[in-house]
Amino acid sequence: MAIYALKRLGVALLVALTVSLITFSMVYISGDPAITIAGEGARIEDIENIRKYYGFDRPIFIQYLDWLWQAIHGDLGRSYSLRVPVADVIFERLPTTMLLGACAITFGLALAIPLGVLAAVKPNSIFDRAALTIAVIGQAMPTFWFGLTLILVFGVMLRWLPITGQDSWWNFVMPAIALGYNVAPAVMRLTRAGMLEVLASDYIRTARAKGLRPMKVLFKHALRNAVIPVVALAAVQFGFMLGGSIVIETIFQINGLGYLAWESIQRKDLPMMQAIVLILSIIYVVITFLADMLNAFLDPRIRVT
Amino acid sequence: MAESTIARSTLARAGVQTAEEILAPSPGAMMRRRIFGHYGLMFGAFVLLVIIGMALFANVISPHDAYDQQLGRKLIPPIWHDSPKATWSHPLGTDHLGRDYLSRLYHGAQVSLLIGFSAMIISGLIGTVLGVLAGYFGGRVDMVVNFLITTRLSMPVILVALAVVSIIGSSLTVVIWVLGLLIWDRFAVVMRSATQQVRSLEFVTAAEALGCSHTRILLTEIAPNVMNHLIVVATLEMAHAILLEAALSFLGLGVQPPTPSWGLMISEAKGLMYFDPWLIAIPGVALFMLVLSINLVGDGLRDVTAPENRS
Numbered sequence: 001m002a003i004y005a006l007k008r009l010g011v012a013l014l015v016a017l018t019v020s021l022i023t024f025s026m027v028y029i030s031g032d033p034a035i036t037i038a039g040e041g042a043r044i045e046d047i048e049n050i051r052k053y054y055g056f057d058r059p060i061f062i063q064y065l066d067w068l069w070q071a072i073h074g075d076l077g078r079s080y081s082l083r084v085p086v087a088d089v090i091f092e093r094l095p096t097t098m099l100l101g102a103c104a105i106t107f108g109l110a111l112a113i114p115l116g117v118l119a120a121v122k123p124n125s126i127f128d129r130a131a132l133t134i135a136v137i138g139q140a141m142p143t144f145w146f147g148l149t150l151i152l153v154f155g156v157m158l159r160w161l162p163i164t165g166q167d168s169w170w171n172f173v174m175p176a177i178a179l180g181y182n183v184a185p186a187v188m189r190l191t192r193a194g195m196l197e198v199l200a201s202d203y204i205r206t207a208r209a210k211g212l213r214p215m216k217v218l219f220k221h222a223l224r225n226a227v228i229p230v231v232a233l234a235a236v237q238f239g240f241m242l243g244g245s246i247v248i249e250t251i252f253q254i255n256g257l258g259y260l261a262w263e264s265i266q267r268k269d270l271p272m273m274q275a276i277v278l279i280l281s282i283i284y285v286v287i288t289f290l291a292d293m294l295n296a297f298l299d300p301r302i303r304v305t
Numbered sequence: 306m307a308e309s310t311i312a313r314s315t316l317a318r319a320g321v322q323t324a325e326e327i328l329a330p331s332p333g334a335m336m337r338r339r340i341f342g343h344y345g346l347m348f349g350a351f352v353l354l355v356i357i358g359m360a361l362f363a364n365v366i367s368p369h370d371a372y373d374q375q376l377g378r379k380l381i382p383p384i385w386h387d388s389p390k391a392t393w394s395h396p397l398g399t400d401h402l403g404r405d406y407l408s409r410l411y412h413g414a415q416v417s418l419l420i421g422f423s424a425m426i427i428s429g430l431i432g433t434v435l436g437v438l439a440g441y442f443g444g445r446v447d448m449v450v451n452f453l454i455t456t457r458l459s460m461p462v463i464l465v466a467l468a469v470v471s472i473i474g475s476s477l478t479v480v481i482w483v484l485g486l487l488i489w490d491r492f493a494v495v496m497r498s499a500t501q502q503v504r505s506l507e508f509v510t511a512a513e514a515l516g517c518s519h520t521r522i523l524l525t526e527i528a529p530n531v532m533n534h535l536i537v538v539a540t541l542e543m544a545h546a547i548l549l550e551a552a553l554s555f556l557g558l559g560v561q562p563p564t565p566s567w568g569l570m571i572s573e574a575k576g577l578m579y580f581d582p583w584l585i586a587i588p589g590v591a592l593f594m595l596v597l598s599i600n601l602v603g604d605g606l607r608d609v610t611a612p613e614n615r616s
Contacts, residue, residue: 011455018456026465029472136345136604140597142548144555145571145589152582236458243461247552261464262556265471273468277461284459 004296012289019281020071024064026277027270032056071278077271081264086275089260094279096166097249097256101241103172104180105234112184113230116191117223120199131192135185143244147178147251164253175252179245183237190233194226228299235291239284339609346605352598356591360414368394369405371412371565379403383583397587400570401577406584409565410591416566417595420481421547427485428546429539432492437531439493440500441523450493457490463552470558480559484546491545492538499534503527533610540603544596551592567592 027033034051035042051057055066070077076086119131154174155163162171198204199222207217242257249258257276264272296302330338340346359366382388383398383406391398397406439450466483473479503509504527512522551568553559560566562573567588574584 011452014452015456015459018452019459022456022460026468026472029469136597136600140544140593140600142551142568142589142592142596144552144568145585145592148571148575148578148585149589152578152585156579239459240461243464246463246467247556250556261467265467265558268471270472273471277464277468280461280464281459284461288459 001296004302005293008289008292012285016282016285019285020068020278021064023274023278023281024067026274028060033270071275076275076278079264079269079272081267081269082272086271089272090257090275090279093255093257093260096254097242097245097258100172100175100179100245100249100254100256101238103176104241104245105183105238107176107180108183108237109187109230109234111181112187113191113227115184116188117195117218119188119192120195120226121218123196128192131188135188138181138185141181143178143182144247144251146181147174147248150174150178151251166254171252171254175248175254178251179241179248182244183234183241186237187230187233190230191226194229195222198222198226228295231298232288232291232295235287239280239287242280242283336609340605343605343609345601346609349598349601349605352594353602356414356595356598357418359411360418363408363411363415367405367408367411368396369408371404371408372563373404375399375403377403380577380581382581383587386583398583400573400584406587409570410567410587412565413567413570413588413591414595416477416560416564417547417550417592420477420484420550420560421543421599423481424484424488424546424550425539425543427482428487428489428542429492429535431486432489432538433496433535435489436493436496437500437523437527440497441504441519441527443501443504447497450497454490454493457487462487462549466549466553467556467558470553475558475561477560477564480550480553484549488542488545488549491542492535495534495538496531499531500527503530533606537603537607537610540599540606544599544603547592547599548596 032047034047034054034056038047038050055063058066067077074087076090078084079086079089082089115127115131115134119128122128151163151174154161161174162168163174165171204217204222207221208214212221245256246258246261248254249256250262253259257280261273261276263269264276292302363371378395378399379401380403381390381392381395381399384391384393384396386398395405395407397410399405400409435450435453439447466487469483470479473483509522509526512526517526550559550566551571554566554568555572557572560569562569570588571585571592574581574588578585
């Protein structure tokens with residue numbers, strides 16, 4: 001277990017380092033970041049000043065090391081537009097996005113796991129078909145359009161839920177559904193496949209032969225094992241969700257990291273964009289690492305390889 | 306039972322076919338039966354063909370110029386609306402600038418399909434090469450490719466795409482390249498495991514024993530046997546690219562106005578949706594149907610080409 005954990009940690013660190021390099025170079029894809037900041041047609045002296053002020057005149061490698069060194073110490077630079085340290089703003093907004101992500105993944109899992117179990121218990125039944133149909137429809141629905149439709153139906157026509165803002169729990173219902181339904185198809189398919197495999201195994205037959213109640217066999221014996229791969233998938237999906245929340249947060253005007261990202265992209269606030277991409281990637285790396293550890297703990301077979 | 310089996314094998318050895326064997330459907334006929342018997346695949350293929358037709362003949366079938374603004378005729382509702390303004394001249398109505406919605410819908414299909422297809426080709430090339438090499442050579446190559454996949458997955462797609470597009474400046478080509486360079490991960494993952502499976506089969510070992518070069522084995526032994534996986538991922542990734550383009554355009558950093566893109570049409574209608582919900586419903590349904598049909602075709606192809614269904 002310790003060796004597996006160390007190996008996995010090494011890979012995670014290397015990934016984080018590579019991501020930081022890519023994120024750093026993002027600023028240079030347009031050529032000269034000073035021109036990007038100053039805008040097209042800026043005066044040469046202005047561009048020259050910006051270059052000096054932000055240190056773009058130094059060798060790129062030195063700039064990267066400097067940026068990385070500061071990032072490790074929690075200094076992600078200063079925002080061009082807000083004129084405050086980037087890290088302060090990000091950590092102020094991050095909890096909102098995490099909360100939205102948590103609500104969304106909870107909704108997604110609460111929808112998908114029961115459907116997956118039901119589909120596996122009665123394969124090829126009407127439940128199975130219904131679950132499959134929901135999965136196919138869910139995969140094809142554009143998130144932003146689904147969000148707008150929810151606003152239209154439940155916010156405007158029925159007036160059940162508030163449309164924008166984040167003052168109460170009710171504000172998070174629609175965004176969580178719009179963001180969370182996306183994970184349901186994959187989780188449902190995985191739960192269904194896992195349950196089908198487990199239900200056909202010997203120990204389930206034994207449990208049934210012992211005369212245990214069907215519900216107990218299903219939930220205590222079967223689901224526990226079938227759900228292990230879902231843990232890893234849910235972690236990955238949670239990471240994707242944090243990135244995807246940019247669409248939902250702009251639609252529902254939730255003041256989270258996604259909305260901040262959209263604002264800074266509009267203002268071409270390079271340090272802010274860099275920092276958000278970096279933070280979300282690091283969060284993904286950490287979450288998947290923890291999920292792998294949890295998985296190895298739950299399923300001893302993984303530790304061997 | 307045993308006797309008849311023996312009799313049959315004797316006959317087969319003698320090159321004689323039994324009546325059942327002669328009357329049995331050919332593999333091609335079985336394949337056709339599987340394809341045409343698969344409702345999801347048939348429905349998906351039908352819808353997809355209709356949308357491709359819309360895109361190909363957009364210039365011919367559009368009732369109006371998709372770019373022509375007639376401010377005097379703005380926001381005419383579609384014909385199913387019980388409104389005196391609704392007219393057959395604009396079956397799906399007009400947008401906030403008085404442009405014919407149906408014509409814009411047809412031209413939007415061009416944009417979606419063009420971006421989806423091109424981005425899929427680019428990401429498919431990258432992902433397939435990486436995945437096949439990793440699956441075939443294993444060892445260090447596999448480690449490197451796995452590392453690349455993990456790194457790619459840890460970066461949020463929409464955010465990186467938006468940031469890059471905003472820095473370079475948006476255009477159709479930029480969107481295609483950015484998406485193509487970002488979404489190769491699933492190709493790599495699937496092609497890697499498919500190649501690993503084929504790699505361990507006897508005919509590959511036989512080819513190696515015969516002294517075939519790596520190139521030859523990859524092209525003539527591996528490639529044909531992983532092709533069905535490739536086609537399935539390709540369809541699913543095309544749908545993925547189309548959804549991403551729509552999201553980028555919706556956020557204002559994808560296809561730029563006045564080019565009609567379904568994502569952009571929804572974005573333009575966002576402010577008016579409380580009064581005229583059909584403005585977002587029409588392009589939204591079109592987008593949904595396109596992605597649904599591509600996914601159904603992909604899932605259907607997986608079902609009909611899967612070896613376990615060939616009985």
